[in-house]
Amino acid sequence: MPEPKPPLNTVTDQEVVARSREGDESAYRELIRRYERPVFSLIFRMVRDREIAEDLSQETFIKVLNAIATYRPEFKFSSWVFKIANNTAIDHLRRRELDTLSLEGSPHAATPEAMEATALQLGTGVASPLDDVASLELGGEIEAAINRLRPEYRSCILLRHVEGRAYEEIADILGLPLGTVKTYIHRARNELRVMLAHLRE
Amino acid sequence: MSTTHLSPDELDALLVGVMSATVRSHLADCGLCRAVASTDRAVVIGLERLPRFSPRIGFSDRVMLQVDVPKPVVRSILGLRFRVPTGRGLALAASVAVIFLAGVTTSVVWSLGHRDVLAGWGQQAMALLDNWLWLGLRALAANVAEQPWYEGVRGFFASPARAAVGVLGLLTTWSLGVIALKRLVSLPTRAA
Numbered sequence: 001m002p003e004p005k006p007p008l009n010t011v012t013d014q015e016v017v018a019r020s021r022e023g024d025e026s027a028y029r030e031l032i033r034r035y036e037r038p039v040f041s042l043i044f045r046m047v048r049d050r051e052i053a054e055d056l057s058q059e060t061f062i063k064v065l066n067a068i069a070t071y072r073p074e075f076k077f078s079s080w081v082f083k084i085a086n087n088t089a090i091d092h093l094r095r096r097e098l099d100t101l102s103l104e105g106s107p108h109a110a111t112p113e114a115m116e117a118t119a120l121q122l123g124t125g126v127a128s129p130l131d132d133v134a135s136l137e138l139g140g141e142i143e144a145a146i147n148r149l150r151p152e153y154r155s156c157i158l159l160r161h162v163e164g165r166a167y168e169e170i171a172d173i174l175g176l177p178l179g180t181v182k183t184y185i186h187r188a189r190n191e192l193r194v195m196l197a198h199l200r201e
Numbered sequence: 202m203s204t205t206h207l208s209p210d211e212l213d214a215l216l217v218g219v220m221s222a223t224v225r226s227h228l229a230d231c232g233l234c235r236a237v238a239s240t241d242r243a244v245v246i247g248l249e250r251l252p253r254f255s256p257r258i259g260f261s262d263r264v265m266l267q268v269d270v271p272k273p274v275v276r277s278i279l280g281l282r283f284r285v286p287t288g289r290g291l292a293l294a295a296s297v298a299v300i301f302l303a304g305v306t307t308s309v310v311w312s313l314g315h316r317d318v319l320a321g322w323g324q325q326a327m328a329l330l331d332n333w334l335w336l337g338l339r340a341l342a343a344n345v346a347e348q349p350w351y352e353g354v355r356g357f358f359a360s361p362a363r364a365a366v367g368v369l370g371l372l373t374t375w376s377l378g379v380i381a382l383k384r385l386v387s388l389p390t391r392a393a
Contacts (some may be wrong), residue, residue, distance in 0.1 A: 023271040032261040162246035186209040
């Protein structure tokens, strides 16, 4: 009699992928559960439009899960997911030439209601001890500063300091040389430093 | 005081708490680098504290509506369980089956339309085979007849009684051989 399999929330990404390849639908859902928030946050911060971010996140997961048979387990699953998410967001930005956006909402919103609906809702994420007015203001300043970065810099800085990925992994995700990734991150930090300098005064 | 300010790599190292003696000494003297390092740290802390956003409720259901989950189908034939191929495996198996069936169908159709050609090839092949068979048999018989032991064996089997004893001996040897082989290949059984 075969041994019962361990619960999906206790196993590694690779094991969840292996079970999804066996046709286990709950394994697919577990992969979505693990990555929906990081992927959605990354894409949302890239495109600054909740509706578009939803669509692009959905597109990302559909691409990932329908191609799960082609995933090579010697690579990190998270890198693969972020690579597809980033490419999807960058493709969208290139199509729409949407590189400088407003914190107040999508530039494509036609009405004030639409602007409000697409605005970045600070403080809607995880509950945090920093969830006070000051941190919301600081968060808002940082979000606004990130928006003004070039898309390539934005991807790098978000992956490095929001998602906590290593330089090598970011190079793998973005398909860029390690040196270029380091340069982008340093330049992004320089720009953020300048943009946020008034907060220290 | 060093005139060279901190490099990007040194600033990076500072962010993860790595500080060499040279960097420490430079920071003690250089207000500009101190300010840069301090702002960098504040920016990074701010970035790390940014919240994560969630998609609308029902996101996974909306995704799963457009995902093809392979359905594993397990079949059992003669006690052997195997998974029926799905997805790419199924496509490959179907392609092989289609190519095989197309080949067989084409062959049958062509044969039905060219029966005379096929009959001609069949006759030629049979004649050739017949020829080779007879030649082979004749060569084998000639070879055996030229062997030094042939006359002795022929003489032995010339008498019906000796021939009967010889055949009986051969049958006994063959039976013993079969029994020995069966014992050799039988699986060991656990003693009760």
